[in-house]
Amino acid sequence: MNIVLLGAPGSGKGTQASLITEKYGLPHISTGDMFRENIREKTPLGVLAQSYIDKGQLVPDDVTVKMVAERLSRDDCKKGFLLDGFPRTLSQAQALEKIVKVTCVLDIDVPLEKLLGRLTGRRCCEKCGESFHVSVIGNTEICPKCGGRLYTRADDNEATVQSRLDVYVSQTASLIDYYKEKGVLRRVNGDAPVNEVFAEAEKAMGI
Numbered sequence: 001m002n003i004v005l006l007g008a009p010g011s012g013k014g015t016q017a018s019l020i021t022e023k024y025g026l027p028h029i030s031t032g033d034m035f036r037e038n039i040r041e042k043t044p045l046g047v048l049a050q051s052y053i054d055k056g057q058l059v060p061d062d063v064t065v066k067m068v069a070e071r072l073s074r075d076d077c078k079k080g081f082l083l084d085g086f087p088r089t090l091s092q093a094q095a096l097e098k099i100v101k102v103t104c105v106l107d108i109d110v111p112l113e114k115l116l117g118r119l120t121g122r123r124c125c126e127k128c129g130e131s132f133h134v135s136v137i138g139n140t141e142i143c144p145k146c147g148g149r150l151y152t153r154a155d156d157n158e159a160t161v162q163s164r165l166d167v168y169v170s171q172t173a174s175l176i177d178y179y180k181e182k183g184v185l186r187r188v189n190g191d192a193p194v195n196e197v198f199a200e201a202e203k204a205m206g207i
């Protein structure tokens with residue numbers, strides 16, 4: 001299972017990625033999480049990535065591809081992996097093809113007009129990394145799953161979200177057709193409760 005999760009920011013990639021990787025014992029490779037870890041640790045990569053992430057822009061392809069290539073070369077990826085948030089450009093998809101064979105690409109489809117509200121109302125847990133929506137959990141600062149502290153991602157403010165959505169439309173959405181032509185694309189309706197999306201995803205991927 002060499003899986004890629006496509007989908008716009010706020011489509012629920014992270015949530016579905018966690019469910020799939022927990023159930024099937026795959027490494028969950030989220031480029032956004034890798035950048036945020038580097039930002040927390042104040043590495044040179046983190047400093048560079050932050051300047052793009054804060055503006056809602058993509059980190060340059062060469063830097064991102066190098067980081068992913070290193071991660072995929074580790075032993076835990078030999079039996080499969082799930083990429084969450086990579087590739088996001090055609091050039092990243094072409095680079096990935098030279099590293100490994102992707103067996104399944106799952107696109108989580110959510111109408112664009114719903115994404116802004118999903119992202120600006122998102123709260124993430126510092127401890128377990130899970131995310132929730134204020135319309136479901138209310139104004140609590142405590143994670144309903146693990147009791148950790150909830151926070152709002154710096155790039156989930158309205159202005160940055162708008163540029164992230166613009167970047168998705170202009171640079172990432174075309175990957176749907178790219179993978180459709182390769183015959184590996186599966187699509188699920190992401191505008192549904194988490195467990196329903198998960199059930200549909202398992203069915204679509206034939207796992």
Ligand code: AMP
Nearest residue numbers: 031032052053057058059064085086088
């Ligand atoms: P995410 O957590 O997937 O929403 O990613 C947060 C931010 O990290 C994005 O808005 C980009 O700035 C950066 N990022 C994540 N993945 C990539 C990627 N594949 N290519 C370039 N930038 C990325």
